[in-house]
Amino acid sequence: MLVMSMKEKRELIHHLRTLLPKHVRIQIKHYQKGDNVTTYLAKRNQICIVLTGVVDLVRYDRNGNKTIVERYRENDLFGEAFHPVVTNNELFVVAKEKSEILQLVYDDLHLKEDKSDMILCHHLFQLATLKAIDQNIRIELLTKTTIREKLLFYFSYLAINNYGKEFTIPFSFTDLSDYFNVDRSALMRELKHLTDEGFIERKGKNITLLY
Protein backbone atom coordinates (compact mmCIF):
# COMPACT_ATOMS: atom_id res chain seq x y z
CA MET A 1 0.00 0.00 0.00
CA LEU A 2 1.17 3.47 -0.80
CA VAL A 3 -0.93 5.19 1.84
CA MET A 4 0.10 3.89 5.20
CA SER A 5 -0.47 4.41 8.89
CA MET A 6 2.09 5.75 11.34
CA LYS A 7 2.66 2.19 12.55
CA GLU A 8 3.31 0.88 9.06
CA LYS A 9 5.66 3.78 8.43
CA ARG A 10 7.58 3.01 11.60
CA GLU A 11 7.92 -0.63 10.59
CA LEU A 12 9.10 0.42 7.16
CA ILE A 13 11.88 2.52 8.65
CA HIS A 14 12.86 -0.28 10.98
CA HIS A 15 13.00 -2.68 8.08
CA LEU A 16 15.02 -0.21 6.10
CA ARG A 17 17.56 0.14 8.89
CA THR A 18 18.04 -3.56 9.40
CA LEU A 19 18.44 -4.21 5.69
CA LEU A 20 20.68 -1.33 4.71
CA PRO A 21 23.14 -2.66 2.09
CA LYS A 22 26.72 -2.62 3.27
CA HIS A 23 27.93 -0.47 0.40
CA VAL A 24 25.58 2.35 1.40
CA ARG A 25 27.42 4.63 3.77
CA ILE A 26 25.18 5.90 6.51
CA GLN A 27 25.61 8.13 9.49
CA ILE A 28 23.35 8.59 12.46
CA LYS A 29 23.81 12.00 14.03
CA HIS A 30 22.43 13.53 17.18
CA TYR A 31 21.33 17.13 17.46
CA GLN A 32 20.23 19.31 20.34
CA LYS A 33 17.39 21.80 20.21
CA GLY A 34 18.37 24.79 18.10
CA ASP A 35 21.26 23.00 16.37
CA ASN A 36 21.76 23.62 12.70
CA VAL A 37 21.25 20.16 11.22
CA THR A 38 22.77 20.91 7.88
CA THR A 39 22.82 23.90 5.61
CA TYR A 40 21.44 23.75 2.13
CA LEU A 41 24.65 24.56 0.33
CA ALA A 42 27.02 22.17 -1.29
CA LYS A 43 26.45 18.61 -0.10
CA ARG A 44 24.10 17.41 -2.80
CA ASN A 45 22.53 13.99 -2.99
CA GLN A 46 22.29 13.55 0.70
CA ILE A 47 19.09 12.01 1.97
CA CYS A 48 18.09 12.33 5.60
CA ILE A 49 15.50 10.47 7.64
CA VAL A 50 14.31 11.68 11.03
CA LEU A 51 14.61 8.79 13.49
CA THR A 52 13.50 10.73 16.54
CA GLY A 53 12.60 14.33 17.22
CA VAL A 54 11.41 17.23 15.09
CA VAL A 55 13.34 19.42 12.68
CA ASP A 56 12.16 22.47 10.73
CA LEU A 57 13.20 23.63 7.30
CA VAL A 58 13.02 27.39 7.64
CA ARG A 59 13.60 30.36 5.41
CA TYR A 60 14.18 34.00 6.25
CA ASP A 61 13.41 36.55 3.57
CA ARG A 62 15.01 39.95 3.11
CA ASN A 63 12.57 41.55 5.56
CA GLY A 64 13.40 38.98 8.21
CA ASN A 65 10.09 37.16 7.89
CA LYS A 66 10.44 33.57 9.00
CA THR A 67 8.62 30.82 7.18
CA ILE A 68 8.54 27.19 8.21
CA VAL A 69 8.88 25.69 4.77
CA GLU A 70 8.38 22.20 6.11
CA ARG A 71 8.37 20.46 9.46
CA TYR A 72 9.81 16.96 9.60
CA ARG A 73 8.78 14.52 12.28
CA GLU A 74 9.69 10.93 13.08
CA ASN A 75 10.30 8.86 9.95
CA ASP A 76 10.06 11.80 7.56
CA LEU A 77 12.41 12.11 4.62
CA PHE A 78 14.28 15.28 3.69
CA GLY A 79 17.51 16.44 2.18
CA GLU A 80 19.32 18.85 -0.06
CA ALA A 81 18.38 16.69 -3.02
CA PHE A 82 14.81 17.96 -2.75
CA HIS A 83 15.82 21.61 -2.83
CA PRO A 84 17.74 22.42 -5.98
CA VAL A 85 19.35 25.83 -6.04
CA VAL A 86 16.83 27.63 -8.21
CA THR A 87 17.20 31.02 -6.61
CA ASN A 88 19.25 32.83 -4.05
CA ASN A 89 17.54 31.24 -1.09
CA GLU A 90 18.65 30.96 2.46
CA LEU A 91 17.32 27.67 3.76
CA PHE A 92 18.19 26.26 7.15
CA VAL A 93 17.36 23.00 8.83
CA VAL A 94 17.07 23.52 12.56
CA ALA A 95 16.37 20.95 15.25
CA LYS A 96 13.15 21.95 16.99
CA GLU A 97 13.95 19.50 19.76
CA LYS A 98 16.58 16.82 20.56
CA SER A 99 16.72 14.78 17.37
CA GLU A 100 18.40 11.80 15.77
CA ILE A 101 18.92 11.88 12.03
CA LEU A 102 19.95 9.10 9.67
CA GLN A 103 21.92 10.39 6.70
CA LEU A 104 22.82 8.45 3.59
CA VAL A 105 24.36 9.32 0.28
CA TYR A 106 22.03 8.72 -2.61
CA ASP A 107 24.77 7.90 -5.10
CA ASP A 108 25.73 4.84 -3.06
CA LEU A 109 22.57 2.97 -3.86
CA HIS A 110 23.19 2.78 -7.56
CA LEU A 111 21.91 -0.49 -8.92
CA LYS A 112 24.11 -3.04 -7.21
CA GLU A 113 21.49 -5.64 -8.07
CA ASP A 114 21.23 -7.24 -4.72
CA LYS A 115 18.04 -7.83 -2.84
CA SER A 116 18.62 -5.41 0.02
CA ASP A 117 19.39 -2.67 -2.49
CA MET A 118 16.03 -3.28 -4.04
CA ILE A 119 14.23 -3.15 -0.73
CA LEU A 120 15.98 0.06 0.21
CA CYS A 121 14.99 1.60 -3.10
CA HIS A 122 11.42 0.48 -2.68
CA HIS A 123 11.23 1.91 0.79
CA LEU A 124 12.71 5.18 -0.33
CA PHE A 125 10.07 5.41 -3.02
CA GLN A 126 7.37 4.88 -0.44
CA LEU A 127 8.88 7.55 1.78
CA ALA A 128 9.11 9.94 -1.15
CA THR A 129 5.45 9.30 -1.85
CA LEU A 130 4.50 10.05 1.73
CA LYS A 131 6.55 13.21 1.49
CA ALA A 132 4.70 14.21 -1.66
CA ILE A 133 1.40 13.66 0.13
CA ASP A 134 2.45 15.99 2.94
CA GLN A 135 3.58 18.56 0.41
CA ASN A 136 0.25 18.37 -1.36
CA ILE A 137 -1.59 19.00 1.87
CA ARG A 138 0.61 22.00 2.51
CA ILE A 139 -0.02 23.30 -1.01
CA GLU A 140 -3.73 22.87 -0.55
CA LEU A 141 -3.53 24.75 2.72
CA LEU A 142 -1.53 27.60 1.23
CA THR A 143 -3.93 27.95 -1.70
CA LYS A 144 -6.85 28.69 0.59
CA THR A 145 -7.52 32.37 0.04
CA THR A 146 -8.43 33.52 3.55
CA ILE A 147 -7.06 32.77 7.00
CA ARG A 148 -10.49 31.47 7.94
CA GLU A 149 -10.42 28.92 5.14
CA LYS A 150 -6.88 27.91 6.06
CA LEU A 151 -7.93 27.32 9.64
CA LEU A 152 -11.04 25.35 8.73
CA PHE A 153 -9.10 23.21 6.27
CA TYR A 154 -6.39 22.55 8.82
CA PHE A 155 -8.93 21.77 11.52
CA SER A 156 -10.79 19.28 9.38
CA TYR A 157 -7.44 17.67 8.56
CA LEU A 158 -6.65 17.35 12.26
CA ALA A 159 -10.17 16.12 12.99
CA ILE A 160 -9.83 13.33 10.43
CA ASN A 161 -6.42 12.33 11.76
CA ASN A 162 -7.71 12.25 15.33
CA TYR A 163 -11.01 10.64 14.43
CA GLY A 164 -13.04 13.26 16.18
CA LYS A 165 -14.11 16.85 16.56
CA GLU A 166 -11.81 17.47 19.51
CA PHE A 167 -8.08 17.78 19.11
CA THR A 168 -5.02 19.70 20.18
CA ILE A 169 -3.09 21.83 17.72
CA PRO A 170 0.43 20.33 17.48
CA PHE A 171 2.04 23.73 16.80
CA SER A 172 2.48 26.80 18.92
CA PHE A 173 0.39 29.61 17.43
CA THR A 174 3.60 31.41 16.57
CA ASP A 175 4.76 28.38 14.56
CA LEU A 176 1.30 27.85 13.11
CA SER A 177 1.32 31.34 11.67
CA ASP A 178 4.74 30.64 10.16
CA TYR A 179 3.40 27.41 8.69
CA PHE A 180 0.29 29.15 7.32
CA ASN A 181 2.50 31.98 6.17
CA VAL A 182 0.23 34.61 7.70
CA ASP A 183 0.65 37.22 10.37
CA ARG A 184 0.34 35.83 13.85
CA SER A 185 -1.94 38.56 15.15
CA ALA A 186 -4.21 38.17 12.13
CA LEU A 187 -4.41 34.46 12.86
CA MET A 188 -5.33 35.08 16.50
CA ARG A 189 -7.97 37.58 15.39
CA GLU A 190 -9.52 35.05 13.03
CA LEU A 191 -9.53 32.41 15.77
CA LYS A 192 -11.46 34.86 17.91
CA HIS A 193 -13.98 35.48 15.14
CA LEU A 194 -14.50 31.74 14.67
CA THR A 195 -15.09 31.39 18.41
CA ASP A 196 -17.45 34.38 18.58
CA GLU A 197 -19.45 33.14 15.62
CA GLY A 198 -19.86 29.72 17.21
CA PHE A 199 -17.83 27.66 14.76
CA ILE A 200 -15.39 26.39 17.36
CA GLU A 201 -14.71 26.26 21.06
CA ARG A 202 -11.18 26.84 22.19
CA LYS A 203 -9.17 26.45 25.39
CA GLY A 204 -5.59 27.29 24.56
CA LYS A 205 -4.60 24.86 21.85
CA ASN A 206 -7.51 22.49 22.44
CA ILE A 207 -10.15 22.91 19.77
CA THR A 208 -13.66 21.53 19.54
CA LEU A 209 -15.46 21.82 16.23
CA LEU A 210 -19.11 22.80 16.62
CA TYR A 211 -20.19 22.30 13.03
Added chain:
Amino acid sequence: MLVMSMKEKRELIHHLRTLLPKHVRIQIKHYQKGDNVTTYLAKRNQICIVLTGVVDLVRYDRNGNKTIVERYRENDLFGEAFHPVVTNNELFVVAKEKSEILQLVYDDLHLKEDKSDMILCHHLFQLATLKAIDQNIRIELLTKTTIREKLLFYFSYLAINNYGKEFTIPFSFTDLSDYFNVDRSALMRELKHLTDEGFIERKGKNITLLY
Protein backbone atom coordinates in the same frame (compact mmCIF):
# COMPACT_ATOMS: atom_id res chain seq x y z
CA MET B 1 22.26 11.76 -9.95
CA LEU B 2 19.09 12.87 -8.31
CA VAL B 3 18.91 16.25 -9.98
CA MET B 4 18.70 15.74 -13.70
CA SER B 5 18.20 17.60 -16.93
CA MET B 6 15.18 17.32 -19.18
CA LYS B 7 17.17 15.08 -21.47
CA GLU B 8 18.16 12.74 -18.67
CA LYS B 9 14.59 12.64 -17.49
CA ARG B 10 13.40 11.73 -20.99
CA GLU B 11 15.95 8.92 -21.18
CA LEU B 12 14.87 7.69 -17.78
CA ILE B 13 11.25 7.43 -18.92
CA HIS B 14 12.31 5.69 -22.10
CA HIS B 15 14.34 3.22 -20.12
CA LEU B 16 11.46 2.68 -17.76
CA ARG B 17 9.10 1.93 -20.65
CA THR B 18 11.38 -0.58 -22.31
CA LEU B 19 12.10 -2.39 -19.07
CA LEU B 20 8.63 -2.52 -17.57
CA PRO B 21 8.30 -5.90 -15.87
CA LYS B 22 5.66 -8.12 -17.44
CA HIS B 23 3.69 -8.54 -14.25
CA VAL B 24 3.11 -4.80 -14.02
CA ARG B 25 -0.11 -3.98 -15.82
CA ILE B 26 0.13 -0.75 -17.70
CA GLN B 27 -2.19 1.23 -19.92
CA ILE B 28 -1.40 4.06 -22.26
CA LYS B 29 -4.39 6.32 -22.75
CA HIS B 30 -5.01 9.22 -25.09
CA TYR B 31 -6.89 12.33 -24.11
CA GLN B 32 -8.12 15.36 -26.03
CA LYS B 33 -8.00 18.94 -24.79
CA GLY B 34 -10.54 19.41 -22.03
CA ASP B 35 -10.95 15.70 -21.31
CA ASN B 36 -11.25 14.60 -17.73
CA VAL B 37 -8.19 12.39 -17.31
CA THR B 38 -9.32 10.70 -14.14
CA THR B 39 -11.20 11.86 -11.09
CA TYR B 40 -9.70 11.67 -7.66
CA LEU B 41 -12.24 9.35 -6.18
CA ALA B 42 -11.93 5.62 -5.73
CA LYS B 43 -9.10 4.22 -7.82
CA ARG B 44 -6.27 4.34 -5.34
CA ASN B 45 -2.72 3.29 -5.92
CA GLN B 46 -2.70 4.31 -9.53
CA ILE B 47 0.40 6.05 -10.75
CA CYS B 48 0.35 8.11 -13.93
CA ILE B 49 3.17 9.44 -16.06
CA VAL B 50 2.66 12.09 -18.73
CA LEU B 51 4.24 10.83 -21.96
CA THR B 52 3.17 13.78 -24.11
CA GLY B 53 1.05 16.85 -23.52
CA VAL B 54 0.04 18.86 -20.47
CA VAL B 55 -2.52 18.09 -17.80
CA ASP B 56 -3.70 20.21 -14.89
CA LEU B 57 -4.76 19.12 -11.45
CA VAL B 58 -7.44 21.68 -10.59
CA ARG B 59 -9.68 22.41 -7.67
CA TYR B 60 -12.83 24.48 -7.43
CA ASP B 61 -13.78 25.76 -4.02
CA ARG B 62 -17.26 26.56 -2.75
CA ASN B 63 -17.12 30.06 -4.24
CA GLY B 64 -16.20 28.70 -7.64
CA ASN B 65 -12.60 29.89 -7.45
CA LYS B 66 -10.39 27.77 -9.64
CA THR B 67 -6.90 26.83 -8.51
CA ILE B 68 -4.33 24.97 -10.57
CA VAL B 69 -3.02 22.74 -7.82
CA GLU B 70 -0.31 21.38 -10.08
CA ARG B 71 0.49 21.34 -13.77
CA TYR B 72 2.05 18.17 -15.16
CA ARG B 73 4.15 18.21 -18.30
CA GLU B 74 6.05 15.58 -20.24
CA ASN B 75 7.56 12.89 -17.98
CA ASP B 76 5.89 14.17 -14.82
CA LEU B 77 4.49 11.78 -12.28
CA PHE B 78 1.05 12.09 -10.72
CA GLY B 79 -1.78 9.99 -9.37
CA GLU B 80 -4.45 9.47 -6.76
CA ALA B 81 -1.85 7.93 -4.52
CA PHE B 82 -0.39 11.39 -3.90
CA HIS B 83 -3.71 12.88 -2.84
CA PRO B 84 -5.18 11.03 0.10
CA VAL B 85 -8.72 11.96 0.98
CA VAL B 86 -8.02 14.25 3.89
CA THR B 87 -10.96 16.56 3.37
CA ASN B 88 -13.99 16.94 1.22
CA ASN B 89 -12.08 18.09 -1.80
CA GLU B 90 -13.09 18.24 -5.39
CA LEU B 91 -9.99 17.56 -7.43
CA PHE B 92 -10.02 17.08 -11.18
CA VAL B 93 -7.32 16.21 -13.65
CA VAL B 94 -8.02 17.88 -16.98
CA ALA B 95 -6.03 17.62 -20.19
CA LYS B 96 -4.83 21.09 -21.08
CA GLU B 97 -3.95 19.85 -24.56
CA LYS B 98 -3.89 16.53 -26.47
CA SER B 99 -2.07 14.19 -24.11
CA GLU B 100 -0.83 10.65 -23.73
CA ILE B 101 -0.74 9.17 -20.24
CA LEU B 102 0.90 6.00 -18.99
CA GLN B 103 -0.97 4.45 -16.09
CA LEU B 104 0.26 1.66 -13.87
CA VAL B 105 -1.00 0.06 -10.69
CA TYR B 106 1.39 0.49 -7.83
CA ASP B 107 0.46 -2.76 -6.09
CA ASP B 108 1.77 -4.72 -9.08
CA LEU B 109 5.37 -3.84 -8.44
CA HIS B 110 5.63 -5.54 -5.10
CA LEU B 111 9.03 -7.02 -4.63
CA LYS B 112 9.17 -9.64 -7.34
CA GLU B 113 12.95 -9.66 -6.94
CA ASP B 114 13.86 -9.44 -10.56
CA LYS B 115 16.17 -6.91 -12.08
CA SER B 116 13.63 -4.98 -14.11
CA ASP B 117 11.49 -4.59 -11.01
CA MET B 118 14.41 -3.02 -9.29
CA ILE B 119 15.08 -0.64 -12.12
CA LEU B 120 11.44 0.39 -12.25
CA CYS B 121 11.45 1.03 -8.54
CA HIS B 122 14.62 3.04 -8.79
CA HIS B 123 13.21 5.12 -11.60
CA LEU B 124 9.99 5.74 -9.75
CA PHE B 125 11.98 6.97 -6.79
CA GLN B 126 13.83 9.38 -9.02
CA LEU B 127 10.58 10.62 -10.50
CA ALA B 128 9.08 11.02 -7.05
CA THR B 129 12.12 13.08 -6.09
CA LEU B 130 11.71 15.32 -9.11
CA LYS B 131 8.07 15.72 -8.20
CA ALA B 132 9.03 16.72 -4.67
CA ILE B 133 11.40 19.32 -6.11
CA ASP B 134 8.61 20.85 -8.17
CA GLN B 135 6.33 20.86 -5.18
CA ASN B 136 8.96 22.61 -3.11
CA ILE B 137 9.29 25.32 -5.72
CA ARG B 138 5.54 25.76 -5.70
CA ILE B 139 5.50 25.95 -1.91
CA GLU B 140 8.26 28.53 -1.97
CA LEU B 141 6.31 30.55 -4.51
CA LEU B 142 3.11 30.39 -2.49
CA THR B 143 4.87 31.44 0.70
CA LYS B 144 5.98 34.72 -0.82
CA THR B 145 3.85 37.31 0.91
CA THR B 146 3.13 39.74 -1.90
CA ILE B 147 2.27 39.35 -5.56
CA ARG B 148 5.40 41.33 -6.38
CA GLU B 149 7.59 38.83 -4.53
CA LYS B 150 5.81 35.95 -6.21
CA LEU B 151 6.46 37.45 -9.62
CA LEU B 152 10.11 38.21 -8.92
CA PHE B 153 10.71 34.72 -7.54
CA TYR B 154 8.99 33.13 -10.51
CA PHE B 155 10.90 35.33 -12.95
CA SER B 156 14.25 34.47 -11.42
CA TYR B 157 13.28 30.80 -11.63
CA LEU B 158 12.47 31.19 -15.32
CA ALA B 159 15.64 33.20 -15.88
CA ILE B 160 17.80 30.45 -14.38
CA ASN B 161 16.04 27.76 -16.41
CA ASN B 162 16.45 29.77 -19.61
CA TYR B 163 19.98 30.88 -18.77
CA GLY B 164 19.23 34.52 -19.34
CA LYS B 165 17.29 37.62 -18.46
CA GLU B 166 14.89 37.24 -21.37
CA PHE B 167 12.20 34.60 -21.42
CA THR B 168 8.58 33.90 -22.28
CA ILE B 169 6.07 33.05 -19.59
CA PRO B 170 4.83 29.51 -20.30
CA PHE B 171 1.37 30.22 -18.84
CA SER B 172 -1.46 32.45 -19.96
CA PHE B 173 -1.90 35.24 -17.41
CA THR B 174 -5.23 33.74 -16.51
CA ASP B 175 -3.55 30.41 -15.70
CA LEU B 176 -0.63 32.15 -14.02
CA SER B 177 -2.97 33.84 -11.59
CA ASP B 178 -4.57 30.45 -10.86
CA TYR B 179 -1.11 29.00 -10.28
CA PHE B 180 -0.08 31.88 -8.02
CA ASN B 181 -3.46 31.67 -6.37
CA VAL B 182 -4.05 35.40 -6.67
CA ASP B 183 -6.61 37.53 -8.44
CA ARG B 184 -5.87 37.99 -12.11
CA SER B 185 -6.48 41.73 -12.17
CA ALA B 186 -4.27 42.18 -9.13
CA LEU B 187 -1.53 40.28 -10.93
CA MET B 188 -1.88 42.47 -14.03
CA ARG B 189 -1.75 45.55 -11.86
CA GLU B 190 1.45 44.40 -10.19
CA LEU B 191 3.01 43.62 -13.59
CA LYS B 192 2.23 47.20 -14.56
CA HIS B 193 3.86 48.55 -11.42
CA LEU B 194 6.99 46.48 -12.05
CA THR B 195 7.13 47.86 -15.59
CA ASP B 196 6.53 51.46 -14.50
CA GLU B 197 9.20 51.23 -11.82
CA GLY B 198 11.73 49.90 -14.30
CA PHE B 199 12.20 46.40 -12.92
CA ILE B 200 11.11 44.67 -16.09
CA GLU B 201 10.24 45.23 -19.71
CA ARG B 202 7.27 43.39 -21.09
CA LYS B 203 5.79 42.68 -24.49
CA GLY B 204 2.86 40.35 -23.98
CA LYS B 205 4.33 37.31 -22.32
CA ASN B 206 7.95 38.15 -23.19
CA ILE B 207 9.78 39.47 -20.18
CA THR B 208 13.19 41.10 -19.88
CA LEU B 209 14.64 41.55 -16.43
CA LEU B 210 16.34 44.92 -15.98
CA TYR B 211 17.94 44.25 -12.60
Added chain:
DNA sequence: ACTTGTCTGTTGCAATTGCAACACTTTTAT
Protein backbone atom coordinates in the same frame (compact mmCIF):
# COMPACT_ATOMS: atom_id res chain seq x y z
C1' DA C 1 -16.21 35.79 -42.85
C1' DC C 2 -18.45 35.84 -38.77
C1' DT C 3 -19.74 34.50 -34.40
C1' DT C 4 -18.54 32.76 -30.04
C1' DG C 5 -15.69 32.33 -26.46
C1' DT C 6 -11.44 33.09 -24.08
C1' DC C 7 -7.70 36.16 -22.85
C1' DT C 8 -5.79 40.78 -21.85
C1' DG C 9 -5.84 45.13 -19.76
C1' DT C 10 -7.76 48.69 -16.60
C1' DT C 11 -10.11 50.93 -12.64
C1' DG C 12 -12.87 52.07 -8.23
C1' DC C 13 -14.09 50.24 -4.08
C1' DA C 14 -14.47 47.08 -0.21
C1' DA C 15 -12.46 43.53 2.55
C1' DT C 16 -8.79 41.05 4.48
C1' DT C 17 -4.50 41.04 6.07
C1' DG C 18 0.03 42.77 7.71
C1' DC C 19 2.42 45.78 10.80
C1' DA C 20 3.51 47.95 15.09
C1' DA C 21 2.92 48.24 19.65
C1' DC C 22 1.70 46.78 24.07
C1' DA C 23 0.50 43.91 28.38
C1' DC C 24 0.44 39.63 30.26
C1' DT C 25 1.52 34.54 30.84
C1' DT C 26 4.33 30.57 30.40
C1' DT C 27 8.55 28.25 29.64
C1' DT C 28 13.46 27.77 29.77
C1' DA C 29 18.04 28.49 31.43
C1' DT C 30 21.45 29.79 34.95
Added chain:
DNA sequence: ATAAAAGTGTTGCAATTGCAACAGACAAGT
Protein backbone atom coordinates in the same frame (compact mmCIF):
# COMPACT_ATOMS: atom_id res chain seq x y z
C1' DA D 1 14.77 31.24 42.62
C1' DT D 2 14.99 34.43 39.46
C1' DA D 3 16.04 36.47 35.21
C1' DA D 4 15.53 36.08 30.36
C1' DA D 5 13.21 34.44 26.53
C1' DA D 6 9.40 32.85 24.11
C1' DG D 7 4.55 32.57 23.48
C1' DT D 8 -0.31 34.47 23.90
C1' DG D 9 -3.82 37.80 23.31
C1' DT D 10 -5.50 42.38 21.68
C1' DT D 11 -6.11 46.67 18.99
C1' DG D 12 -5.77 50.72 15.54
C1' DC D 13 -4.22 51.78 11.23
C1' DA D 14 -2.22 51.31 6.66
C1' DA D 15 -1.35 48.52 2.68
C1' DT D 16 -2.29 44.92 -0.41
C1' DT D 17 -5.39 42.29 -2.47
C1' DG D 18 -9.89 40.56 -4.15
C1' DC D 19 -14.10 41.61 -6.46
C1' DA D 20 -16.98 43.49 -9.97
C1' DA D 21 -17.40 45.40 -14.09
C1' DC D 22 -16.17 46.74 -18.51
C1' DA D 23 -13.82 47.23 -23.28
C1' DG D 24 -10.92 45.60 -26.66
C1' DA D 25 -7.77 41.89 -28.67
C1' DC D 26 -7.20 37.44 -30.04
C1' DA D 27 -8.37 32.60 -31.08
C1' DA D 28 -11.19 28.80 -32.47
C1' DG D 29 -14.88 26.74 -34.87
C1' DT D 30 -18.73 26.70 -38.29
